[in-house]
Amino acid sequence: MLSISIQNLITSVSYRNPRQTKTELLNVMKHYRSLHAKVEYFSFNDGVRKKLIVLKGTIPIKYKGSYYNIPLSFWLLDTHPANAPICYVNPTNSMSIKVSRNVDSSGKIYLPYLHEWNQNRSDLLSLIQICIITFSxxxxVYAKSPFSGGEGSQPVDPVFSSLLEQQHPSSSNSTIPTLHLLNSVRSAVQDKLNVALREEFEIKGCELQSLRKMRDELNSGKVSIETAITESKRNTDALEKNVEDLEGKLKELEEANEKLEGEKEKDLDEALVGTAPLYNQLFHTFAKEASIDDAIYYLGEGLRRGVIDCDSFLKNVRKLSRQQFELRSLMIKCREKAGLRV
Known part of the structure; x- marks a missing residue:
C-alpha cells in the first residue's frame, strides 16, 4: 500500500526520475516511520509556486544526554536526484529556531552535504542521517520560555520530560492503591526506555552506515592514489633510464668531437689509399679516364656555344680519345691482374 501511495504522489507531480525518487522515499520511510510524504505547494524566492513532494515529520537526536524529536521537512524538486532537496526546520508554537551556520532565521538548513550534492553519490537517507548527526x-531549536520571549536553556521535547506528571494521580483518584500506581509508573518508564533504546539503536545504525560509506570511499581513494603512485614511479624509472642513455650518447659525441678536433686536416688524395699498389694504380687510372670523359663533354659544350672551332674540337677529341683508350686498356689489365670482374 505504501508503495502504491508513493507512486501516486510521484505521478501527480511528474518527476523526471520517478523510479529512483520512489526508491529513496520508501527507503527513508522504512527507517523513519515518523516521516510522511505528501504533495504540497512550495513557494520559491521569485514568487513561483510549484507542486512538490515534501517529506514531513520528526527525526530523533540525542543532545546533551537527552533524546529529542526535531520537526523537519524535506522538499524534493521535480529534478530529484539531479538537484539537492530543500530542507527546513519546522518549529512548533512552543519552539524557536536557533540560528547557526547550519540553520538560518527562516529555518532553512545549510549543510556541506547539500552544497556538494551529487546525484551519483548522494541520497535522501544519507542526508537525513547527516542531519541527525549534525543536530545531535x-x-x-530551543524551547520558548513561558515567562519571556528569550531563549530557553534546553531543547524541546525530551523523551523523559513530564513523565511523572503524566502518571501522577489527581486528587479525585486518590483511592488508587499505591502498588497499582507504582506498577503503572514502572510500566510507563519501561516503555519510554524501550523507545529511547530503539531510537539510540537507530541513530547508531545510521552513524555506522555513514562511517561504512566513508570507509568505502576512502578505500576507493586509497586504491586510486596507490595506482597513481605506481604509475608515477614507473614513469620516473623510465625517465631516469632515458636520461642515463642520453648522457652516455652525449659523452660519446663529446669524445668523438675532441678526437676530430685533435686530428689535422687530411688531404683527400692521401686519405684514399688502397691496400696494395695494384689497387692504387687502378684507382688513379679510373680517375684519369673519368676526367677525360668530363673534358670531352665540355669540349662539346664549347663547340655548341661557339667558343672553339670545329678543327680545334676534333684535334683535341682525337688526342683525348687515344689517351682514354690507353687508360681503359690499362684498367682492364689491372682488373684481370687483381682478379676483379672485367
Whole structure:
C-alpha cells in the first residue's frame, strides 16, 4: 500500500526520475516511520509556486544526554536526484529556531552535504542521517520560555520530560492503591526506555552506515592514489633510464668531437689509399679516364656555344680519345691482374 501511495504522489507531480525518487522515499520511510510524504505547494524566492513532494515529520537526536524529536521537512524538486532537496526546520508554537551556520532565521538548513550534492553519490537517507548527526551536536531549536520571549536553556521535547506528571494521580483518584500506581509508573518508564533504546539503536545504525560509506570511499581513494603512485614511479624509472642513455650518447659525441678536433686536416688524395699498389694504380687510372670523359663533354659544350672551332674540337677529341683508350686498356689489365670482374 505504501508503495502504491508513493507512486501516486510521484505521478501527480511528474518527476523526471520517478523510479529512483520512489526508491529513496520508501527507503527513508522504512527507517523513519515518523516521516510522511505528501504533495504540497512550495513557494520559491521569485514568487513561483510549484507542486512538490515534501517529506514531513520528526527525526530523533540525542543532545546533551537527552533524546529529542526535531520537526523537519524535506522538499524534493521535480529534478530529484539531479538537484539537492530543500530542507527546513519546522518549529512548533512552543519552539524557536536557533540560528547557526547550519540553520538560518527562516529555518532553512545549510549543510556541506547539500552544497556538494551529487546525484551519483548522494541520497535522501544519507542526508537525513547527516542531519541527525549534525543536530545531535547543535540543536536547531530551543524551547520558548513561558515567562519571556528569550531563549530557553534546553531543547524541546525530551523523551523523559513530564513523565511523572503524566502518571501522577489527581486528587479525585486518590483511592488508587499505591502498588497499582507504582506498577503503572514502572510500566510507563519501561516503555519510554524501550523507545529511547530503539531510537539510540537507530541513530547508531545510521552513524555506522555513514562511517561504512566513508570507509568505502576512502578505500576507493586509497586504491586510486596507490595506482597513481605506481604509475608515477614507473614513469620516473623510465625517465631516469632515458636520461642515463642520453648522457652516455652525449659523452660519446663529446669524445668523438675532441678526437676530430685533435686530428689535422687530411688531404683527400692521401686519405684514399688502397691496400696494395695494384689497387692504387687502378684507382688513379679510373680517375684519369673519368676526367677525360668530363673534358670531352665540355669540349662539346664549347663547340655548341661557339667558343672553339670545329678543327680545334676534333684535334683535341682525337688526342683525348687515344689517351682514354690507353687508360681503359690499362684498367682492364689491372682488373684481370687483381682478379676483379672485367
Amino acid at each position: 551536536e547543535s540543536s536547531p
